[in-house]
Amino acid sequence: MNVLVLHSELGVLRGGGENFSRNLFTAFAERGHRIAAAFVADRRGRYPLPLPSVIRPIPIPGWWRSSLGQATLSSVGRYLPPEGRYRKEWDRIQGAITWRVFRWHKGRFQRRIESKFSKRWEDFDAVYVHGDAILASKVARHRPTVLFLPGPLSAELAPELLATHAVCSNGDALRQIRSFLGSHATELPVGLDHQVFKPGPTSIRQRLRWSDHDRVVGYVGRFHHIKGVDILATAFREISRKLPHARLLIVGRGEEEKNLRSDLAEEISRGVAHIGTDVDDEELPEWYRAMDLMVMPSRYENFSIALLEGMACEKPFLGSDVGGNRMMAETGAGWLFEPGSAASLVARLMEILKNGAELKARGKIGFDYVQNHHSWPGAAERLEKIIISKLGAEK
Secondary structure, three states: OEEEEEOOOOOOOOOHHHHHHHHHHHHHHOOOOEEEEEEEEOOOOOOOOOOOOOEEEEEEEOOOOOOOOHHHHHHHHOOOOOOOHHHHHHHHHHHHHHHHHHHHHHHHHHHHHHHHOOOOHHHOOEEEEEOOHHHHHHHOOOOOEEEEOOOOOOHHHHHHHHOOOEEEEOHHHHHHHHHHHHHHEEEOOOOOOOOOOOOOOOOHHHHHOOOOOOEEEEEEOOOOHHHOHHHHHHHHHHHHHHOOOEEEEEEOOOOOHHHHHHHOHHHHHHOOEEEEOOOOHHHHHHHHHOOOEEEEOOOOOOOOHHHHHHHHOOOOEEEEOOHHHHHHHOOOOEEEEOOOOHHHHHHHHHHHOOOHHHHHHHHHHHHHHHHHHOOHHHHHHHHHHHHHHHHOOOO
């Protein structure tokens, strides 16, 4: 079948949602299907991240900023006490502003898509929309449509969701959406490439001049306010003073990079913290293997692909007690701390990093779990079944 993917950030971000779409549709194409994807690009149609060769790109040129002002808001928040009432209120305000900017961005993308494909919908057997219920409900008037939701939505959007042929999600988002949508919401699981993400050697510690005796805390993901990287930085500054062998390894990109480097300037200069922003996806396994413990300090997290990748490399995790982190902890592969609290994160790290045997034991539990529950071929097969059974499209 011929499928059109509508995912606005697909060619410009390396976030979990973007990696989900790239990997899912690479596996989907291997089942004999044709894939095209529309996404934002600069005014000349350029985009920084090439798509897999099996996905035909349809860049939508323009001036696009889905996180406008985010870094400035975070800079202001850094001057407020991290555990105080005013900081929590500022975080709430920042989250509200961020959501409104992103909603404006999505509205522009919706209008461009409607114009771009107004006379082309018949070219496709089905359409897959990532994360936009309103766009999916509009597209569903023209072609069989699958909507994938990477996070929860309000019940106020139930009419739009019911107007879409198939609504898919996973993790905490699926649980919340099913509470008001019932069986119309179905699971589309996260996959994993077990040939890439697996235990093995690493040269990263040697390159950073860190020893096997050092305790390396790691984070992989976007540098975004909702991901809580500022909480991790605050906690590590205290940890590094109490545990001489503690190290921090952060891998990713995003609008919080400048603030993150400022917060960790002393630790970086001492050689106990490192921020890697130029790491290609194929190099990620080596960076995971250099860690003793993955930390996911998100203010909200649906279902972290980064945690799965780390678990596949036999690395346990410590996550904030929210959403999908809580679900992942039920596997026995990790621990939880109080969301938004650097003090709670410090206390848990102090306890966990002193117990090497428990770190290894939980890493093995995580490895066994992902081996049995997550693969991209399995996720692609599941998507194919959804399209055929719910949308009536032919294989």
